[in-house]
Amino acid sequence: MMQSFVYNREHLDGRDIIIDGSEARHMTSVLRLQKGDTVRLIDGQGTAHISEIVEAGSKKVLCRIIKTLKLSGEPSLSLTLAIGLSTGSKFDMVIEKGVEVGVSRFVPLITDRGKVKVGDSSAVTRKLNRWRRVAEAAVKQSGRSVFPTIETPIALDDFLKTGEIESSILFHPDETAKGLLSVVESLQTAKLTVIIGPESGFSSAEIELAENHNIPIVSLGPRILRTETAGIVLPALIIYHHKMVK
Numbered sequence: 001m002m003q004s005f006v007y008n009r010e011h012l013d014g015r016d017i018i019i020d021g022s023e024a025r026h027m028t029s030v031l032r033l034q035k036g037d038t039v040r041l042i043d044g045q046g047t048a049h050i051s052e053i054v055e056a057g058s059k060k061v062l063c064r065i066i067k068t069l070k071l072s073g074e075p076s077l078s079l080t081l082a083i084g085l086s087t088g089s090k091f092d093m094v095i096e097k098g099v100e101v102g103v104s105r106f107v108p109l110i111t112d113r114g115k116v117k118v119g120d121s122s123a124v125t126r127k128l129n130r131w132r133r134v135a136e137a138a139v140k141q142s143g144r145s146v147f148p149t150i151e152t153p154i155a156l157d158d159f160l161k162t163g164e165i166e167s168s169i170l171f172h173p174d175e176t177a178k179g180l181l182s183v184v185e186s187l188q189t190a191k192l193t194v195i196i197g198p199e200s201g202f203s204s205a206e207i208e209l210a211e212n213h214n215i216p217i218v219s220l221g222p223r224i225l226r227t228e229t230a231g232i233v234l235p236a237l238i239i240y241h242h243k244m245v246k
Contacts, residue, residue: 002050003031004040004140017041017051019061028056039063040072044139044147048072073144075102077242078191082107082159083231084198085116094231095131099138099148101236106131108153113200118153128152156195156206160213168193169218170210171230172202177219184238192238196230 005027011018019027019041027033035056041049041063047070051063081103085091095106110118118124131150139147159165167189169180184192195210202210207217225233 002038002040003027003033004042004048004143006136006140007041007043007049009043015065016054017049017063017065019063020059024057024059024061027053027061028058033061038066040143042072042139042145044136044145046071046074046146048145069145071145073142074146075104075239075242076190077102077239078104079235079239080105080107080164080191080193081196081231081235082109082156082193083196084109084111084114084227085118085153086199086227087116090228091116092131092134094228095134095150096138097232098235099135099144100142101232102144102239103148103235104146105149105151106135107151107159109159109195109198110153110155111198112156112203112206114198115200116198124152156202157209160209160215165193165213165215167191168195168213168215170195170202170207170215171219171234172197172207172217173219173222173224174207174217177217180218180220180234180237181241183216183218184241192242194234194238196227196234199227 005019005023007017007019033053033056035053037053039051039053041051049065050067051065053061054064055062079102081098083094085108086094098106128150135148135150167187169183
């Protein structure tokens, strides 16, 4: 498998790209890549260059572009995952696996039953920086070329007021909820927002709020999924299904 690395667009000069810093050290000191090896270089904005290493040093690696690809590894559906904050490292896993299956944007939700405390602005900044590092690593590992957006945590009711909820569905394991695929098939769009609750689920008031915004309530059947499981399984099913019916 060809390894992916991030490059700074300022270090692109014609067909040559210089990789330095931690990426250069990882290439040469950890992976032992050498002159003549082929690598995949991404800018995180949709461009991927298949390149050959022409000079390999511990502090600087010079690569020459062989072929350029646009939106390499990106799904045809732009999917936003708005999901209740999880405790411990569970949210890190939602970010990592969500990126791998193709999520384009993450919105951490503060909900009525959520147990996670957001903290002050410095704590939020630290969390966002960690999540973005997790996302960048997952982009490289999975062969994508666009870094997903990770928003600042927001209360569910405030998120529903943003006007960014067109073509949305809310996941809730209830016997009256609609089947996931039947709802997805009726959405003629290249964008979709999937809303998933915290570990304790949504409150009845939050479900009513979503219904007042005409957001379909969907489920996968009688089994109860953990938040982090639903945050991986639903995007994967939806993105795959969208590809098949496109």
